[in-house]
Amino acid sequence: MEKIKQNPLVKKVGFNRVVLCCVLILMYVLFCIASPNFVGLPRILSALNYAYFLGFLSLGVTFVIATGGIDFSIGPVMFCSALVSGYCLTSYGMPVGVSLIISIAVGLLFGIFNGYLVAYWSVPPFIVSMASMNIAKGVASVFTKTQSVSWPQGASDQGWFRKLVKIGNIPVGLFIFIAVAIICAMILNKTKAGRYILSLGSNKEAVRLSGVDVKKWEMLAYVICGILVGIAAIFFVGAYTTVQPGYGDQYNNEAIAGCVMGGTSMAGGLASIAGTVIGVFIIALLQEGILALGFTKDYQLIITGIIVIVAVYADVVARRRKN
């Protein structure tokens, strides 16, 4: 075990990430053994569909958690984005391109709202995001007059946006997701913004007393999260077509689970984008596997709930041991 930990490659990637990769592969093998129809491309593509939108949510919330905050509004805001933009498309006849931009804009607005309240008004992130979760649901319902919205099918003139998810059997979405993840990793690890976001998550007062405008950078984390939530909405409708108002909460847990499992500390200051990506794949695979084994979606809620608790507890234990 120690030997593996000391291996230079493992050290570079991070032991935690190596373990997660093994878990991911092991899970896939187990599902294939348990259910023969799990083998093959269709299941993988289906799991990937789930991984895209969840992945963007998870990437977004990674920035927020890095500041030591939390965002419980990501799922409902994603639905709000999809509904508002979809309604503009279907009922107001706006072009697809404009609708996609609206989708991102809605996410961005919520990000600005959450970030401003948390950073400048010092309202606890928990409260802010709980409130904006309800606001997002309400706005979506009012805007769509409580109608569900169906985005155009791939075959129609307006269906080109689905090519963002896949063309034939080529998982375009995977490439986009990985590319965005790499950008996120660069922001977090190589830019001033990322440095300050992580540092203030670790010790906000020390950063402030270094003459840094901590409020601005804290807010930025929520804004980045908002943009990614808007992108998540695009990939949600690109894969699943129909969105109903009043939902979206369940994805909060799954996105946070993916993020925390990947080694981002709920206490702030420590975050890993690579970990988040693997964590998201695990959650997506799990959801696909559970359905394939013939269980209902409800079991998945139970399992992700447990995963969040275990992952956060592991983080708490790890930190206690360090101290």
Add this chain to the structure above:
Amino acid sequence: MGEVILTMKDIDKSFPGVHALDHVSFEVQKGEVHALMGENGAGKSTLMKVLTGIYTKDSGSIIFEGKEVEFHNAREAQDAGVVIVHQELNMLGHLTVAQNIFIGREFKKGIKIDDKKMNEEAKKLFDKLNIDIDPTETMSNLTVGKQQMCEIAKAISHDAKVIVFDEPSAALTEAEIQELFKIINDLRKQNLGIVYISHRMDEIKVITDRVTVMRDGTYVGTLITKDCTKDDIINMMVGRVIYEDPKSKSMVAPDAPVVLKVEHLNAGKMVQDVSFELRKGEILGFSGLMGAGRTETARAIFGADPKQSGKIYVNGKEVTINSPEDAVKCGIGYLSEDRKRYGIVVQKTVAENSTMAFLENFVKGLFIDKKAEKDIAQKYVDSLATKTPSVDQLVVNLSGGNQQKVVIAKWLVRDCDILIFDEPTRGIDVGAKNEIYKLMNKLAEEGKSIIMISSEMTEILRMSDRIVVMCEGKKTGEIGIEEAKQETIMNMATREIK
């Protein structure tokens, strides 16, 4: 005065790196008010914490009412009749007075709390003490003075035989202090033993019967209050042998320009009308007792806390400082007394902490130039002789002295010309202390200007070119190093302000 109720004999207590109590002895008689005095860090609070079981003593004995005792926590001490009234009040603001007094031992009627009975009992207590407070009043509605009375009442309600007052008058008004003294006199008549910790010389003369003075963790002596003068006590408090020679004269050129000028600064209760000047290449010592408002002054200048009024001039130009960001732009750097909380980001590396205040200078295009960052960090690791395996080491793994050097590096990277060192050597061992001193002298020689807040008299005398003394939020004196003596400074630091 009567028989001895409490004796502490040969109490010894060490913390890692500090001999906090060196065979200290202390006694209290029934019906006496016994003052415990000494500078910050003399060991008064440690001694009282040993008494009440908050700290465990290494050796020595405590004899209470003729029997040797050892309390393991404050609760045990309380049950035996030894109670401490803390400087910071431990009251729950949203509960009533009576609920606070009986917290943890509420009267019950079945499973319900019997508020009526508690109110009656509290009333009885207050009557006994001649205090006029309504037991049903919500605690947060009372003044600090009244809250303190409640704290005393709570102590009495434990059937206290010895009460320790830890700087009880610090937050009180003149009238409230008079009332406090009346109560203490009553308690004295009831034959309780009272320990009174205070820095206020005049109060000591008024209220106490004897004075025990401590210095550097040792027992210096005990005097009968009415037979001694204020100067006697001060001499005992400061009369230590100074190992390091004090600076003999100012190192600042007589024509050195003023780099920082503060005029009539007001910020809350702790900073009242503070004015001073800092010159190029000068180390300006800020002396005073704990809670004199020195840190608050520094934080107000640095923009860490809001200020109500006052003008700040940097290099002759008036500047507006509303945030640390503004201060840093003016070239002011602040090194907090609490490094872990306010100085460093422990989960970040030496290099990352070094550039924290000036990261924009290390950004190339979109990204941080990590090579340049490491180079500059390495430069300061070398020049400050910071002991670290590499600049990639997390600061959490460094010792206190080396963490301090990383904070210094942070401000040097930013090229700040005015540095505020708040207790620069607190929690740092002797060897590292000397290094920090050398470093500060070197910085001053290079033309940096330093404000050094310190509660250690030796440090003040050794390092400062000039000394500003504060007491209770006001500047009470300013003195050049040539004329500075411990006694004069202590006099200024304890000057009663009317």
